[in-house]
Amino acid sequence: MSENAAKSAKYCKVLIVGAGAAGLSSANHLLKNGCTDFLILEARNRIGGRIVSIDIDSQKVELGANWIHGVLGNPIFELAMASGLVSIINIPKPHKIVAATEDGKQVPIGILHEIYEAYVTFLRRCEEYFLCQYIPPPDIHSVGEHINLEQELYLGEMPESPEKRVKRLIFNCLLKRETCITGCDTMNEIDLLELGSYTELQGGNIVLPAGYSSILGPLTEHLAPEQIIKACPVRTIHWRRKGSGSSTVGNLTTVEEDNEGDSDDSDKTVTEAPTRNFNVKIESEAGEIFYADHVICTIPLGVLKDKADSIFSPSLPTYKRESIDRLLFGTVDKIFLEYDRPFLNSSISEVMLLWNDEPSSTASLKDVWFKKIYSFAKVTETLLLGWISGREAEFMETLSHDEVAEKCTEILRKFLQDPFVPKPKRCICTSWKNQPFCRGSYTAMAVGASQDDIENIAQPLYSDPHQPK
Numbered sequence: 001m002s003e004n005a006a007k008s009a010k011y012c013k014v015l016i017v018g019a020g021a022a023g024l025s026s027a028n029h030l031l032k033n034g035c036t037d038f039l040i041l042e043a044r045n046r047i048g049g050r051i052v053s054i055d056i057d058s059q060k061v062e063l064g065a066n067w068i069h070g071v072l073g074n075p076i077f078e079l080a081m082a083s084g085l086v087s088i089i090n091i092p093k094p095h096k097i098v099a100a101t102e103d104g105k106q107v108p109i110g111i112l113h114e115i116y117e118a119y120v121t122f123l124r125r126c127e128e129y130f131l132c133q134y135i136p137p138p139d140i141h142s143v144g145e146h147i148n149l150e151q152e153l154y155l156g157e158m159p160e161s162p163e164k165r166v167k168r169l170i171f172n173c174l175l176k177r178e179t180c181i182t183g184c185d186t187m188n189e190i191d192l193l194e195l196g197s198y199t200e201l202q203g204g205n206i207v208l209p210a211g212y213s214s215i216l217g218p219l220t221e222h223l224a225p226e227q228i229i230k231a232c233p234v235r236t237i238h239w240r241r242k243g244s245g246s247s248t249v250g251n252l253t254t255v256e257e258d259n260e261g262d263s264d265d266s267d268k269t270v271t272e273a274p275t276r277n278f279n280v281k282i283e284s285e286a287g288e289i290f291y292a293d294h295v296i297c298t299i300p301l302g303v304l305k306d307k308a309d310s311i312f313s314p315s316l317p318t319y320k321r322e323s324i325d326r327l328l329f330g331t332v333d334k335i336f337l338e339y340d341r342p343f344l345n346s347s348i349s350e351v352m353l354l355w356n357d358e359p360s361s362t363a364s365l366k367d368v369w370f371k372k373i374y375s376f377a378k379v380t381e382t383l384l385l386g387w388i389s390g391r392e393a394e395f396m397e398t399l400s401h402d403e404v405a406e407k408c409t410e411i412l413r414k415f416l417q418d419p420f421v422p423k424p425k426r427c428i429c430t431s432w433k434n435q436p437f438c439r440g441s442y443t444a445m446a447v448g449a450s451q452d453d454i455e456n457i458a459q460p461l462y463s464d465p466h467q468p469k
């Protein structure tokens with residue numbers, strides 16, 4: 001470390017890496033417990049991470065999180081409520097879905113309801129494997145495989161007919177929707193035995209009138225601006241590992257107490273500035289240096305999957321690295337289409353897209369990526385939202401917004417059998433996979449992973465077993 005870097009190094013009790021919901025919430029917990037000596041290091045030039053909104057047509061539009069899932073026991077809901085962000089008069093807008101096939105035929109609502117109910121029953125049965133510890137059928141390991149099996153049994157009893165074909169298309173559409181809810185490419189990636197381990201909080205999905213990102217207000221109101229250092233991507237977190245004998249925090253060599261052979265008066269003696277013994281030294285990409293006693297790391301799983309080996313020095317213990325590998329961090333993207341004028345019947349709020357049979361797995365993504373969009377839903381009369389997941393979403397991220405807009409117009413004209421569907425005046429697509437400080441959208445339970453993996457990653461690491469916790 002150069003003398004200048006040593007002089008300009010910053011010191012605090014706790015460093016928090018990441019100013020998303022987790023990092024900001026950690027900071028608030030520290031404050032509540034009387035600790036004010038902390039800094040948050042945030043890679044981007046903004047706070048919020050996967051909570052971010054933009055204005056489209058004077059409307060706040062959320063590019064990441066949108067709903068508060070559940071009320072009872074949900075700390076985000078409690079914070080939103082305490083901060084007056086929740087509308088007490090919540091009159092849900094009527095939601096009218098139509099499902100259309102590629103030739104523009106609309107499916108009778110009775111068929112849609114029937115298949116939706118069957119689908120929900122299949123999903124609930126998958127959850128029971130965790131709750132009741134049932135043994136799954138042979139060679140069925142994933143939610144996708146189980147739902148497909150149930151769907152085959154359900155449809156198998158019906159004679160071949162156009163109606164049966166449509167029912168199959170609805171099941172396929174619902175499975176695509178599920179990949180967006182879950183955060184994966186296909187539901188065949190999701191562990192059957194663990195599905196029920198996810199506890200859904202009571203109260204349904206809540207939308208904040210000022211948008212989900214309004215929660216960033218109360219999350220930051222007690223933080224001093226100088227406690228959040230933006231545009232500060234962390235390159236390396238040097239930490240002292242217990243029981244590793246001589247350990248190095250960056251180029252500050254210390255010797256741990258529990259290493260008898262090496263124990264002498266130089267124990268825990270910093271051989272370069274600073275003169276105090278810190279457990280953590282962080283280097284930013286720009287070479288800034290920070291020292292602290294503790295670090296709270298809230299780097300998203302997608303970034304950990306790519307970079308955990310280079311970010312942590314020494315490396316994280318094997319059990320943490322294995323858990324990082326086992327969990328899935330899937331890609332889910334949003335496509336917003338903004339129009340000059342409304343063109344969808346005002347009574348319709350969502351058009352489900354029932355694509356003809358699934359593209360073969362060898363088909364080129366450039367020819368089929370858009371078949372993963374399962375619906376377009378109205379945000380307002382002049383703003384539509386489509387969702388897309390997995391490999392297809394990642395392919396979409398390589399296209400220009402104009403190319404996506406053109407394809408979406410083609411899709412809408414086809415499914416609505418209306419050549420006059422206008423082109424959007426603006427198309428905005430998210431690119432969560434491509435974002436270097438996220439590398440995906442959210443965590444999912446891959447086949448073979450379990451809640452233990454989440455616990456393993458969250459588990460604190462102590463530099464010294466005798467240290468008061």
Ligand SMILES: Cc1cc2nc3c(=O)[nH]c(=O)nc-3n(C[C@H](O)[C@H](O)[C@H](O)COP(=O)(O)OP(=O)(O)OC[C@H]3O[C@@H](n4cnc5c(N)ncnc54)[C@H](O)[C@@H]3O)c2cc1C
Pocket residue numbers: 017018019020021022023041042043044047048049050051063064065066067068069232233234235298299300303332333334432436437438440441442
């Ligand atoms: C499209 C989408 C829709 C979603 N919908 C919902 C929803 O409706 N409801 C819901 O509850 N959740 C939803 N989520 C999930 C929710 O957004 C996340 O669970 C939550 O925001 C994660 O917060 P976090 O702090 O753990 O991570 P993040 O928000 O990702 O924050 C991590 C922070 O760390 C920073 N960082 C990364 N690397 C470094 C580095 N090297 N150095 C310094 N800083 C770094 C990042 O820039 C970021 O600010 C959605 C997510 C997406 C992408």
